[in-house]
Amino acid sequence: MRKTNYTFLFSTIALMAVLFFISYGAPATIDAETYKPAVYSTIASLLPPVIAIGLALITKEVYSSLFVGIAIGALLYANGNLELMLNTFLFNADGGMVTKLADSWNVGILIFLVILGIMVALMNKVGGSAAFGQWASQNIKTRVGAQLATIGLGVLIFVDDYFNCLTVGSVMRPVTDRHQVSRAKLAYLIDATAAPICIVAPVSSWAAAVTSSVPKGIDINGFSMFLNTIPYNFYAICTLLMMVLITVLKFDFGTMKIHEDNAVKGDLFTTVDRPYGDGEDNNDKPMGSVIDLVMPVAVLIVCCIIGMVYTGGFFKGESFVDAFAGADASQGLVLGSTVTFFFSFCFYMTRGVMSFKDFAECIPAGFRAMVAPIMILTMAWTLSGMTGLLGAKFYVHDLVAGSAGVLKMFLPCIIFLVAIFLAFSTGTSWGTFAILIPIVCNVFGSADTHEMLVISIAACLSGAVCGDHCSPISDTTIMASAGAQSNHVNHVSTQLPYALTAASVSFVGYLVAGVLGYTFGNATALLALPVCLVLMFITMLVIRSRVRRAD
Template sequence: MQETIWALAPPAVAIVLALLTKEVYVSLFIGIISGALFFTGFQVIPALETTFTVMGERVGNNMNIIIFLIFLGMIVALMTKSGASCAYGEWASKSIKSKRGALFATTGLGALIFVDDYFNCLTVGTVMRPVTDRYGITRAKLAYIIDATAAPVCIIAPISSWAAAVGSSLPEDSSIDGFNLFIQTIPFNYYAILTLIMVVFIIVMNFDFGAMKRAAAKEPAEVLPEEEEDSIARPKKHGRVYDLLIPILSLIGLCIFFMLYTGGIFEGADIAGAFANCNSSLSLVLGSFFAVIVIFFLYIPRKIITFREFAGGLARGFKAMVPAILILSLAWTLSGICSEDYLNAGGFVSHLVSDNQLAHAILPPVFFLVALGLAFATGTSWGTFGILIPIAAAIFGDMGSQFLTITVAAVLAGAVCGDHVSPISDTTILASTGADCNHIEHVSTQLPYAMLVAICCLVSYVIAGITANGWLALGIGTAMLLIVLTSLYKKSKKAERTGYYTPESCGTERHGFSHEE
């Protein structure tokens, strides 16, 4: 069954089952077992032996990624316990003087907490909700800002749990370093970039459209009295804003330092060469380990947390990362079953499209749509790119071409988009929870925003596939988004000036909240 169409059965089984059952873990495992059965000629015991052999090999070879995720979970748990994020909220409540300022402070905090999307959603919502309430910002708008600066920020941040997961998704026999490929995809992850551009645009221009605007007109946010808002934002511990900044900056700085170190910067290599040849997974482990040490000496002597709380935070951080570790382990195993040493799905697909330039051209938009649909149906980004990235890498082999970079970027963009609009996505649920917003209202109000960006992304990936020029496609996609947003903004302002309100055009001014600061 090697290098035949049956080699595609394991990921196909995993995708179909995930779409039908919405259970990603079980679907991935059944996909793995089906691949092992094909490989062993449907002998059950040898198939199980093959499954756990591959799993042991893949998990063992990616142990540094698992250790990094554990340390990252510990860092998040300790920062949460310190009360530093609440200190940011207290500072924001005293410093912010306008609605626009409250939204920018929310976006800024979301961009700052890029190491993990779960921590991002809950922290930003809890900290900024009293501040945004004070300025009449609806909970639906807050939930959108949280969601739009969680996964989209994490997926373009080189030092994050998402970067580690993506970097480890490439097949083991690939000649391309996963971390370096992830870095190359950042400027071509159109959904993440265009979403952040859209967030800035609607904050600066101070307008909404579609279901978001109707929600603002129907149920304006409650404005909290000054004293109530202050009491909610007051930190529970003694943490300060720099207790949030120092650990994050330390994590970034230390990881970069160890990338240079493992790349041979002290052995005569230049900076570019050191980054290109570094052991990225080991560097992330070393950087995150020393970041935990920095937190210990930052918090314990000042009694921000007790030693017992520090130790408890380590355990809670480990537990928080178990679901991520499980889904990665299964995705790695599925990739291993399909690798060259077993079913060799890559060899089959590569031969299928190697001489067809048209097939290469349509792959970025196709992968974007498949990833979007799979992530929407399953509610998980990590499971989506764990399935699709090995397939994309297998198609292009060791070409290392612009096509590979753009196609992998399309997978990441589609996965984040599908996760963003899925009502069963963890981040979507956590965003509505953090904002204290009705979950269905959050899903329905952000859907037009996400779909507008998704359409611009699809056009961009079509252009990128045809021209093999990701930068040109990024420019066209950005221009398209800004033109549409500007048109919607002018239409909204015209409706307000003429006094003609419809459910689609009515704004918050009608209900006592001015669009102006």
């Protein structure tokens, strides 16, 4: 272990020294409006996230890997000037860690996380989670039933992916544990019903984000564009189908199979690490009942929806759809979770299942349970900021625009791959389609290419979700690990083969859709969706056959 740690340390120092000498030469003081680093808008601008992700997968250590990625990004931005590097790392107005933590949107997400952590601790303390587990054990008889119930709950909570990840995890974890479903598999089920559901749900924070990313200069409004992309969102649809098929056909592949085989033998984690231990339910004789879990969760869902449409101006005359399109997801989730927090206090006190002292003890316990995802989110946001400072989005813009001239029928495939790479490198779906959607609209802006515009934007959304699923620095991936209380690297490594399988099928779908849409236009490209579904079904049957032969 010591040898590995020293190797990691010396390799990092050597890498930063090389980058220092390569990029040395920044002035001590700069004009923030005109200054550009030597690697600005070049392939080197993607080095920080690529290095961070590579180190995380090699060392199985997320925190130090993210830290190194941020430090390398700051060093590249500073062109080797150590004073400027330190200031960039901490205080840069567009990417510094302090700035990211001062951002009201980010702080809102952190507060939402903490309140959800407290809510989980409260439900555990009163025995709501244990009572639900006992109820579920009487009504959910099989491992397949437990997994399908998890999928069903994930589909029902379509408002926001953060909310989805933590709520589904806290509610279904006792059930899946009883039926010996591994924590890695639970994390996958949570993650696969978070972003893929939100990206095809018209009433969600993702719909609002996509709507706001569509420029006003085209001949269709953002929300209508989002609705048109739903049947072309192949990755999301294929992921949902694959998840159901794997569950119903009772097989797993890749490293997930190892985790599931171990879970059947009694080891839900496979690895030594037992994360988020403070969030476990240790109440052997719960005073509460199922209503102590169901009622707060139901109130949380309703309040979060109301909070989001409130921020979008619903109570000032806006329509429900327009209010959701203009909602501030962070502010709405904080409002909804805060109201639920006070409701839970009154509800539990009225029922007499908890003392004030117990309630107060759950507040720091819930906070401690969320320290790990808060740390990772903070560094992931900062790393994303560093890629912005280095002009990564402009490099990607040039990459896509340069391929648009003679390959328009293949552009959906190209956009899909670029979106995967960008989301994987930066860890953000929203940032990815915020960058790529305006570019796509500029490429396909005329009325006679409307179908290709819709297909290409759908490819962008699909690629963003896929890259988000594959990336260890993605906030949604981190949330899924937290919700399942699974080792984060275990979740990433077990989900990756599943995500790549769905991505491969989706790539074929965009190839077919691009050719049909460019050649014939109109709705003929919709033939690609049945192609994807049939191909995914056949792929799952082939994989299951090979897995069973290997056994």
